[in-house]
Each structure stands twice: as structure tokens, then as C-alpha cells.
Amino acid sequence: MLILGLTGGIATGKSTVSNLFKSKNVTVIDCDDIAHDVTKKNNAGYKRIVRSFGRSILQPDGEIDRQALGKLVFEDAEARRRLNRATHPAVTCELARQLLFCFVRLKRLVVLDMPLLYETGGYMLTWPRLLVTSDPAVQVERLVKRDKCSRQLAEAKIASQMPQERKQQMSQYIVDNSGSHNHTADQVDRIVVEIQKGLSWKGAISTPATLLAIAAFALNSLISSMQ
């Protein structure tokens, strides 16, 4: 099984690109979706967030107020580290479970859509790695529009992540999503053709490494969740 790492800064267009993979019947594991699930009321990540941030971070219905928590953590590095410690073990556990599920179902190609692929070390599970980029001005503009937030908060969100230039150096494929959807779709088409071509031998080589990496990842998350 080949695990293609898909990443990129906030609002650069990861979901847009992962939808293009889905439209080609490629299985996509979405870490934002996993993070949303584990932080739903009474799930593992939820309990740890409440323990760490208190009940003032909850909405009247008891769910986490994501907008308020986001505002808090994107402007405060220490709070962000606390949130990561509270959520990442549960995300990693579920991610390892989904990867193993794909493996036993004999999937040959899985896309792992992980915003913090390089920041968290998740990149070690994946090869090759695809980075979605966009022109910084376009990124801010799309983020402000989508999240209906101030320019200042949008810039804080971007600054909380690893700079795009560093991620570029660690990635094998780059998709520039600054332009039209069609321009992005053309780039993804070319990459899919290239990856499918090398799938048989690259998949065979990567299988033992994949299993080892999934096991290490799961073990690590189990240990962290017990701490």
C-alpha cells in the first residue's frame, strides 16, 4: 500500500485537491474529519480538552466552541501546544486504525490528508508527499472569506504553521492552487497518472515500511494517551 501524504498551509486548498482524488476513486483519510470526531462531546479528545481548558470553552449544548478555541490557540503558542497534547494522541490512534483497515482491504493507494503532516512527524508514514501551495496574498484572502474572520486572525493562523518554503523542500510533488480550479485539476491529473504508473513496484517496497510505521505510530499514540 502506498500512502500519499497530502498537506499544505491552512486554506491553501487541501480539501479541494483531496476531492479531486476522491473523484478518481482514490481512498482519502482526512485528519481534520478525524479531529472533529474525536473532539465531539464525550469522546477521548473532548474529555482531554475540557480537562485542559475548562468548561468555559463549551457551548450551551456542551459541545466544544471551536471558534472560541481556535481564536485562543492560534494567538497563543502555549495554548496551542496544550490543545495538540489533548487531541493528537486520539487523532493518531484513529488514523492508525483507518490505515490498518485500508491495508487489510488491500488498498493499493491511500491519500492521507494531514494539515500538520510535517509539524507532527506524520510525514514518516507517507511516501511520496504532495504539498498544496498558494500565493500568500491569495491564501489570506480565501481564509478571511471562508472563515469570516479578521485579517489579523487569518495571519495568526498562517503563522502558527510551518512556513510553506520549508514544506516545499520536503515534498516530492507541488500543486499550485493560486489559480483556477481547472488549473489545479490539470496538475492533479498529471500527478495521479505518474503515481499510478509506479504503483506496483513502489507499493511492494513500501509495504513492510508501511506496516512498521503504522505499528510505531499506534504504539506511540497509545503511550501518549496513557500519560
Ligand SMILES: CC(C)(COP(=O)(O)OP(=O)(O)OC[C@H]1O[C@@H](n2cnc3c(N)ncnc32)[C@H](O)[C@@H]1O)[C@@H](O)C(=O)NCCC(=O)NCCS
Ligand atoms: C483549533 C480548532 C478548534 C479550530 O477548529 P475549526 O473548526 O475552526 O477548524 P478546523 O478544525 O476545520 O481546522 C482548519 C485548519 O486549521 C489548521 N489547524 C487546526 N489545528 C491546528 C493546530 N493545532 N495547529 C496549527 N494549525 C491547525 C489546519 O490547517 C486545519 O486544516 C481545531 O482545528 C482543533 O481542535 N485543532 C486541534 C486538532 C488538530 O491538530 N487538527 C489538525 C489535524 S490533526
Ligand SMILES: Nc1ncnc2c1ncn2[C@@H]1O[C@H](COP(=O)(O)OP(=O)(O)OP(=O)(O)O)[C@@H](O)[C@H]1O
Ligand atoms: N482554485 C480555487 N479558486 C477559488 N477558490 C478556491 C480555490 N481553491 C480553494 N478555494 C476556496 O478557498 C477556501 C480554502 O480551500 P480549502 O477548504 O480546499 O482549503 P484547505 O487547505 O482544505 O483548508 P483547511 O486548512 O482549513 O482545511 C475554500 O473556501 C475554497 O472554496
